[in-house]
Amino acid sequence: MLAGELRLGGVDVMVLEQLPQRTGESRGLGFTARTMEVFDQRGILPAFGPVETSTQGHFGGRPVDFGVLEGAHYGVKAVPQSTTESVLEEWALGRGAELLRGHTVRALTDEGDHVVVEVEGPDGPRSLTTRYVVGCDGGRSTVRKAAGFDFPGTSASREMFLADIRGCEITPRPIGETVPLGMVMSAPLGDGVDRIIVCERGAPARRRTGPPPYQEVAAAWQRLTGQDISHGEPVWVSAFGDPARQVSAYRRGRVLLAGDSAHVHLPAGGQGMNVSVQDSVNLGWKLAAVVSGRAPAGLLDTYHEERHPVGRRLLMNTQAQGMLFLSGDEMQPLRDVLSELIRYDEVSRHLAGMVSGLDIRYEVDGGDHPLLGMRMPHQxxxxxxxxxxxxxxxxxxxxxxxxxxxxxxxxxxxxxxxxxxxxxxxxxxxxxxxxxxxxxxxxxxxxxxxxxxxxxxxxxxxxxxxxxxxxxxx
The missing domain is CATH 3.40.30.120 (Glutaredoxin)
Known part of the structure; x- marks a missing residue:
């Protein structure tokens, strides 16, 4: 997304991608109302084909009607993240971005007026000199570590599984369904594939170097639900946790961070990819204006000023949701109270605006018009x-x-x-x-x-x- 934005701004951009090809995995399914608007504002939305939206969402497993916000919805349904990745890659390349796959960043040095990046590629090591570097390389970001960003917060306290499975008849279970030993979710994806999420209470966090064995996931599912799915065929399997970390600054000199390299959290409500896309759209036009000389470098400071509070709020709401649907019976009174409060439209509007990204308001100079600092609605x-x-x-x-x-x-x-x-x-x-x-x-x-x-x-x-x-x- 950032590469496409920079090309629209008229500057050259190179994407260094360590994977030789896309994995095809889809941790996210769809995108939020605000991300849908962003794609539409760039003319990208038609590339997804007909999209289906729903006003029915949740907060920590408690149902929320997002239709209480004017023109709002919970998001676009049933668009695999692999499709989103493919659409954005073709869009960025079509506008002249350069993509180098199989290239891993080993180190970088900010020299004050440029950055030197050490890269290992298919043809061996090489050095690149560039005006700016943006780390979009995830929660274990090499760029973040090499540039000396701090990353305060809490590490994951538990491990959870996500898997897409073919060949099993699995009863659909809504997100946030608590069982005696944890929380489970399942939903059909079509073509005989079901998605499951397994959150077993007390499962310790692990730092894995690869996906967990499918039989480990199947065993956890059987312990929580009593159903044996060991005969199923895994399409792909993943493990994740519930960390809550955010860098103190989104920019250090000529190095900036966007997406999960700047903030990691429990993937509640699929907000991670969406906030990351919106980080990139906030940064892209500003960085392009600075690189091309149309605006002073101080414009880049507004990237941190505007997006750091959004990331902080993201961590807050995902931690709250995790407490609601990952805790045991001791949390049931709070779940019941929240369910009562959600019946009030004002509460639903607040939660819907928070999760959808439609309530973001940036600080701009002067004035109290309700639209000032807010997104421009479609008109x-x-x-x-x-x-x-x-x-x-x-x-x-x-x-x-x-x-x-x-x-x-x-x-x-x-x-x-x-x-x-x-x-x-x-x-x-x-x-x-x-x-x-x-x-x-x-x-x-x-x-x-x-x-x-x-x-x-x-x-x-x-x-x-x-x-x-x-x-x-x-």
């Missing part, structure tokens, strides 16, 4: 030459100044940034009278889809906002 628009939408306007990953009131002064004020901000005059099409844009005359949207300025409602001036997020006028 159909009418221009002189036809229809468009706020989503379509973001396909090039440029800033957008949306002039709703046909105000020549607004357009004139932004002309010094027209090389990096699209100035669009359009009226709202079928907008609800009390909608988020009902009182807006003009809106400045960042390339990542968040509102940086809105009139009326922002005390800061338009030119100040443009300078803040897009660098000095040309």
């Amino acid at each position: 159909e628009l009418v221009r002189a030459h036809g229809k468009t939408s706020t989503t379509e306007l973001l396909h090039p990953a440029r800033g957008v100044l949306l002039d709703i009131a046909d105000d020549a002064e607004v357009r004139e004020a932004a002309t010094g940034w027209s090389d990096r901000v699209d100035i669009v005059t359009a009226s709202l099409h079928d907008a609800p009278p009390q909608g988020p844009l009902s009182d807006a005359r003009a809106v400045l949207v960042r390339p990542d889809g968040y509102v940086a300025w809105i009139s009326p409602g922002s005390r800061a001036g338009l030119t100040e906002a443009l300078d803040r997020w897009f660098g000095p006028a040309r």
Whole structure:
């Protein structure tokens, strides 16, 4: 995702991937409402084909109706993570990103004005010199360790299993179903394959160098459910834990971190991949603007300022969910209380916004308009030459100044940034009278889809906002 964003920003990018080919494994199934919006804002969503969404989600195994949020849903269902990986790879390569498979990073040195990366590839070792390095290399990140990032938090306290199995008749079990010895989940994936998750209470955390043997997983499933699945054919098997760690800083000089290299947690609600994608979209346009000289290096500091709180909140909610569905009977009173509270729409809205990523609000200068710092919602628009939408306007990953009131002064004020901000005059099409844009005359949207300025409602001036997020006028 980051490679594609950087290419849209006009800079060269190389992806060093230690795997010689994609594994085909799919720990995640689908993506959240906010990630769906992000893909749509880049024109990627059609590559997934017809997608199915559902408003029915959960928090720690307690059912939550995500439909209480306007236009929200729990996420896109039944899209294997391997499909998401394939779509994003083809998108990034199609925009000129370079992908080197079978290349492992051994060391790196930040020299102040460049970074030297030592790489082991199919043809032996080599050194690469680059302006910036971003570690997107997971919870055991080599980049994070080599660059000296600290990684405070707690290690995994237990081990759990995930497996896709063919050839067994397994009764579907909802997420969060507690049994006397732990928690289990199972669901059919189609084509005769079932997914199971086994969380056996008291199973110690282990640092494995490979996947666990299938018979070990089958034995744990039998202990918890009484069902023998040892005759099944494993499609793939994995073990995971419940660590909760986050780096103190997302940037050290010319080295930055995104995704699981910056934060690890229990995979509750499939949030990990989604937050990682959104890390990348927040960083991509900023890093491209700095590398190309359109914006000062200080813009990169806003990456940590905006995404570190999101990661901290992610750890908080996944730890809370883990306590709910991994603890024993002693947690049942709290589960019952939460189930009662979720019946209130305000509580459901809060939890749905947290898990979906739709409630993220970045700090921007001045103003109290409810849309300021929030994501720009999808809105159909009418221009002189036809229809468009706020989503379509973001396909090039440029800033957008949306002039709703046909105000020549607004357009004139932004002309010094027209090389990096699209100035669009359009009226709202079928907008609800009390909608988020009902009182807006003009809106400045960042390339990542968040509102940086809105009139009326922002005390800061338009030119100040443009300078803040897009660098000095040309």
